[in-house]
Amino acid sequence: MQPQITDSHCHLDFPDFADELPEVISRAEEAGVTRMVTICTRLKNATSVQAIADAYAPVFWAAGTHPMSAAEEPLASVEELVALAEHPKFVGIGETGLDYHYTSESAEIQQESLRIHIEAARQAGLPLIIHARAADDDMAKILSEEHAAGAFDCVMHCFSSSPELGRAALDLGFYLSMSGIASFPRSKELREIFAAAPVDRILVETDAPYLAPPPHRGRRNEPAYSALTAQVGAEVFGLSYPDFAAQTQANFDRLFAKAAAWSNA
Template sequence: MTHVPEITDSHCHLDFPDFADELPAVIDRAVQAGVSRMVTICTRLRQAPQVRAIAEAHDPVFWAAATHPMSAAQEPMATLADLLDLAQHPKFVGIGETGLDYHYTAESMDVQQESLRIHIEAARQTGLPLIIHSRDADDDMARILAAEYDAGAFSCVLHCFSSSPELARAALDLGFYLSMSGIATFPKSGELRDIFAAAPVSRILVETDAPYLAPPPHRGRRNEPAYTRHTAHVGAQLFDMDYRDFAAQTQTNFDRLFKKAAAWEAST
């Protein structure tokens, strides 16, 4: 039997109602497809107990938490103490997703920026990677990330990257990572694929953002972590690599950025 190359879904939302009736089966399908790890993301800190419980119940699942920028004006402002406390959990591996979203919630941009800076400080103090959501906010995102990095280094991934070449370059110049989602596989995403192809392969992660953004041949239906492989196949093509080699490279990249997840695996 041929060994299925291992990959990691670096960003999904397994606590969403879309998975409520079959979460164990969803995780099993992912593992069978070679998705040996999943990072499930908590987007409202008051939901952290439910997200943590998923990671505790399923060995391949890790978790991260933050206040999503689209919720920043409706949720209590995250505090540094809140985030540092969450980070004590052994399978808590990232600070996010935080960031800026001016597409739907531009009216709360000041609150979003305040929240983002709090999360950046948590990433600095914990050494955990910052997980960024950025939509229609490229200039402010590049400016804040650069200024904050100058004030004190931190690690970071721009998840579900679908922004401009300029923001990609700004992030890469700071040593950050870009994560490919199903958007990169869509037929009309040629310009986005060019951005990824121009990046160092050593800074690329793959994800689903499930239950959203299912790649072909599942587009238009619920996404799930098993489908990470479809995005990874497109990534291998972009970098003119054998799928097995690309999968191994993204695993190395994930381990380098998400050091706590790699260390937890090594200890179990």
Template sequence: MSDTKTPEITDSHCHLDFPDFANELDQVLARAEAAGVTRMVTICTRLRQEPQVREIAETHAPVFYAAGTHPMSAAEEPMATVDELLALAKHPKFVGIGETGLDYHYTADSADVQQDSLRIHIAAARETGLPLIIHSRAADDDMARILAEEYRNGAYGCIMHCFSSSPELARAALDLGFYLSMSGIATFPKSKEIREIFAAAPLDRVLVETDAPYLAPPPHRGKRNEPAYSAHTARVGAEVFGLDYADFAARTQANFDRLFAKAASWRAAA
């Protein structure tokens, strides 16, 4: 019986508080469980919405959460403080700092504010020991520079969420001991370069995610994404690394447990 069991994986980044999932969360989580997705980290992107995100994690055993100020919102939200993030991190199911980062694609005019916000989140990650969750788009040089500068001020853990940037940024992150997360983008036919970046990365530094409700992988591309579909991305990941699905799933589970140690210990104690 054991070898027919669906391999377990974790959706390391989704947004279950978004309106796309209103009134359907129980069904979404049931489909995730059926697909072998035993844990999810739902991400709060505006700190004022933290209570709603926290409630989802408190209500549903497989769900953990993280909170931060998304870089695209940094100019319109109050600047986070380290103390504020440290207070949130006391919750037993709060397992990461962010998402934070830099996005110059649509919001380059707020680059200075984004960089200030990013450094505050890094300080909180360093102090709590929780992983930093990074969103990076069209800002590779500044991102690599700030991550390295801050690492010299004191080590911290980090995941480059939904990685779809350059090989150079991937290498800079990996050289700091950080992790790369594979999203539906890596499964798209045109994403050969992204798959090559992952293939060149150490296997023990790779996670999978959906970024749901965005970026659904085939065969659901163009539709609302949901945590169950991280299994489609993980199957592509297995192909990228030349592994069978169960082996790749097990490796990503071990990677998640290592980086998100608070979530792993909560599960062990539950």
């Protein structure tokens, strides 16, 4: 049997996929990608993202306010996010987080938004999906403070930050998600960070339509290509591809237990 994997983070509602979404999902399944989590980054788009999950059996969804949009969008409420979690295929809170690379001027509102999403993750009992860029110190501080105040589960999506933030997240029991960045030739240091992590705390993703791995780099990414990233992950951990795929499936099922229960129903 072909090894099965899950694309734990993609954006199937983006215009890049508008004309061929059935074909994109079909190609993913042909590549062994049996589940996809499509992420809503602006809550005003939640209805259209939910509709994709409703229409396609392999697709689940999550929603939050992306940190780069935090100053442009109405501040989410805990109640609003928890209400979304009532949908049977809604499996995570976010993506949320901190991004000081392009939007450092909105750091304060990003931090407020992040803490709201954390509380929603606690109340909903769903994993938090974190975007972190150029904000390692504040991210580690907030995650540590909030986890001490009340436990929650979390994945550091598309992880490409410092070894220190990676270790801080792992020490809290969180997961690191490997995207196409880890397969880029110049990402040796990032691969070393992953190699030092427990393999039972690793997920794979595309972040499609962004960050396509070789040989598709520079072109539109799609969920099928998470298999290419997983092949690199297998090499990083010194495992066969089937063994690494099985491990990441077990990891996803553990973290995204609501999706696992749906898949196994």
